[in-house]
Amino acid sequence: MAGRRGQATRQKLLDCLGKMLSTSPYRDVRVIDVARKAGTSPATFYQYFPDVEAAVLELAEVTLRESASLSELVAGRSWTGKAGRQTAEELVDGVLAFWRRHDAILRVVDLAASEGDRRFVRIRTRIQGAVVKPLAETIDGLQARGRGSGGGISSAALAGSLVTMLAAVSAQPKSLQSLGAKQTDLKPALTTLVHLGVTGRKPAA
Amino acid sequence: MAGRRGQATRQKLLDCLGKMLSTSPYRDVRVIDVARKAGTSPATFYQYFPDVEAAVLELAEVTLRESASLSELVAGRSWTGKAGRQTAEELVDGVLAFWRRHDAILRVVDLAASEGDRRFVRIRTRIQGAVVKPLAETIDGLQARGRGSGGGISSAALAGSLVTMLAAVSAQPKSLQSLGAKQTDLKPALTTLVHLGVTGRKPAA
DNA sequence: CGATAAGCTGACGGCATGACAGGACATGTA
DNA sequence: TACATGTCCTGTCATGCCGTCAGCTTATCG
Numbered sequence: 001m002a003g004r005r006g007q008a009t010r011q012k013l014l015d016c017l018g019k020m021l022s023t024s025p026y027r028d029v030r031v032i033d034v035a036r037k038a039g040t041s042p043a044t045f046y047q048y049f050p051d052v053e054a055a056v057l058e059l060a061e062v063t064l065r066e067s068a069s070l071s072e073l074v075a076g077r078s079w080t081g082k083a084g085r086q087t088a089e090e091l092v093d094g095v096l097a098f099w100r101r102h103d104a105i106l107r108v109v110d111l112a113a114s115e116g117d118r119r120f121v122r123i124r125t126r127i128q129g130a131v132v133k134p135l136a137e138t139i140d141g142l143q144a145r146g147r148g149s150g151g152g153i154s155s156a157a158l159a160g161s162l163v164t165m166l167a168a169v170s171a172q173p174k175s176l177q178s179l180g181a182k183q184t185d186l187k188p189a190l191t192t193l194v195h196l197g198v199t200g201r202k203p204a205a
Numbered sequence: 206m207a208g209r210r211g212q213a214t215r216q217k218l219l220d221c222l223g224k225m226l227s228t229s230p231y232r233d234v235r236v237i238d239v240a241r242k243a244g245t246s247p248a249t250f251y252q253y254f255p256d257v258e259a260a261v262l263e264l265a266e267v268t269l270r271e272s273a274s275l276s277e278l279v280a281g282r283s284w285t286g287k288a289g290r291q292t293a294e295e296l297v298d299g300v301l302a303f304w305r306r307h308d309a310i311l312r313v314v315d316l317a318a319s320e321g322d323r324r325f326v327r328i329r330t331r332i333q334g335a336v337v338k339p340l341a342e343t344i345d346g347l348q349a350r351g352r353g354s355g356g357g358i359s360s361a362a363l364a365g366s367l368v369t370m371l372a373a374v375s376a377q378p379k380s381l382q383s384l385g386a387k388q389t390d391l392k393p394a395l396t397t398l399v400h401l402g403v404t405g406r407k408p409a410a
Numbered sequence: 411c412g413a414t415a416a417g418c419t420g421a422c423g424g425c426a427t428g429a430c431a432g433g434a435c436a437t438g439t440a
Numbered sequence: 441t442a443c444a445t446g447t448c449c450t451g452t453c454a455t456g457c458c459g460t461c462a463g464c465t466t467a468t469c470g
Contacts, residue, residue, distance in 0.1 A: 154390030168373030185359030
């Protein structure tokens with residue numbers, strides 16, 4: 001229930017909010033700044049969103065929609081031999097790239113989810129699920145054939161932990177760098193850990 | 206440069222801020238609320254801290270000091286056989302317990318660090334370092350003896366990724382649970398992943 | 411008890427929030 | 441072009457928090 005012009009204004013507000021989240025601390029993002037940046041007034045903002053949080057939620061839903069493509073990083077891939085190593089590499093690259101691209105919104109989603117907001121928990125769950133679910137199925141398949149990282153280990157817990165690791169590492173490269181993990185070292189390490197976690201074996205040379 | 210009474214007031218403000226961080230969204234924590242809860246006035250708060258962020262930074266430094274004890278989870282442990290499995294278990298338990306106990310402050314530290322605030326990056330780096338540094342040395346030792354998860358893999362990157370994983374998992378149990386990873390399944394999975402990452406082998410039965 | 415300093419607060423200008431009513435604009439009709 | 445209509449935007453206002461100052465209260469010491 002909004003005309004063409006209204007949609008455009010609304011979208012412009014969302015875009016500007018997204019940019020502000022990349023440049024200023026979440027705590028300091030003010031409705032008045034978003035409105036000014038969009039060339040409109042605070043009153044207009046409140047016409048479309050009850051508060052900043054609601055607009056952030058909408059941005060998060062856009063990111064959620066885009067996350068669907070992450071499933072392709074896992075679906076129908078081989079985990080044996082050199083192909084297995086490549087699968088792990090591409091998975092790491094793909095997840096890292098996605099998380100870095102949506103850096104700003106994802107850290108706010110993370111915060112709100114950690115604070116217990118169920119709407120954001122749900123969104124984060126579904127974003128991670130785009131990778132975790134197919135990955136868990138892959139692990140199940142490997143375990144059924146007697147392979148995999150461990151007999152009685154839950155595939156969902158393994159997949160979830162690995163994806164969580166990738167997301168967290170991409171969200172905080174600086175701390176790891178200060179601890180001696182160079183940017184260049186990180187991807188091989190993550191690739192190894194993912195391959196180990198999924199297959200129980202070190203990746204092929 | 207503060208007397209006995211001043212110190213007490215200051216500490217009371219910090220305590221109340223800590224409690225508020227556990228109960229309300231960080232974005233909504235107001236100076237006036239903290240002051241009221243501490244039975245004092247906003248003006249008093251500003252006498253001790255330039256703003257909320259500065260007070261949070263101080264809370265983070267307390268957590269940093271406590272994190273020193275985390276090193277004991279790694280120092281002088283064995284990673285072979287059943288003892289190795291136990292080492293991994295206790296490491297997982299210890300890190301998870303620490304992160305859960307300091308849940309509220311750590312999620313704010315994480316946010317501020319992700320937003321690029323160097324003071325918070327530094328604190329997070331040092332907290333993680335309490336585990337990452339000794340763990341990286343352990344991995345180095347194992348690699349020197351021809352063991353470990355992979356030849357050319359950076360020990361710092363491995364240790365950093367593993368610890369980051371533990372921290373991130375403990376910060377967001379709900380999403381993983383919704384994805385089918387029961388609370389009970391999580392620790393074994395993490396233990397396996399840590400053991401695999403450090404030694405390159407599955408933990409002993 | 412009186413003096414000095416430390417600690418606390420009431421009060422104020424400034425700014426953001428969130429709601430409303432009325433003005434501005436695009437679109438369709440003649 | 442003139443006009444009618446519904447959508448969209450904004451000026452304005454009450455409210456509440458921020459951050460600061462002058463001045464008051466409380467502790468400490470001679």
